[in-house]
Amino acid sequence: NAGVTQTPKFRVLKTGQSMTLLCAQDMNHEYMYWYRQDPGMGLRLIHYSVGEGTTAKGEVPDGYNVSRLKKQNFLLGLESAAPSQTSVYFCASSGTDYGYTFGSGTRLTVV
């Protein structure tokens, strides 16, 4: 199925561990985004990319890094996980039709 694929779907980390979340899209979209969803907070933008090789900070970038080495992939990294990063992470992409296509999410728990 065409769309946005996120891996993994679930992960439990210990405080201080690192991990990378992978987002892949097959729609040839230029723009990709990483959001986190927390209860009562809605969707908050972490980082985004307007094209291959470019990244920019969003609303809540601290503690995260991203890379867009290939147009179809957008990676979100946590170098030293903290309990405050327990959340559901969504990747999205957009082309020229102004709407976003979201992945199904990654549920991350940091203990």
Add this chain to the structure above:
Amino acid sequence: DQQVKQNSPSLSVQEGRISILNCDYTNSMFDYFLWYKKYPAEGPTFLISISSIKDKNEDGRFTVFLNKSAKHLSLHIVPSQPGDSAVYFCAAKEDYTGANSKLTFGKGITLSVRP
């Protein structure tokens, strides 16, 4: 400071009745508005949108109304069905002509449709 506000966290409606979900915004530069629907354990999916040059857009049971002077939009679902039970996010962006301007989301409202 939240630029897109969904002040009611939840709404419960009887099946067959109208559901009205409200959204307010503060940024006068916003000129394109979207509603997304989210089921548990799934990503948000696009539902309906409206540009600032319109005051109404209709798609089947879903209608979005925009009042620019009041910086207010609403989503009407008629008739409401149990399958409409989900979280609904209001979103807005500047620069309707530019695909690279980011969406700003509200906190979402949980709609429950009672059979």
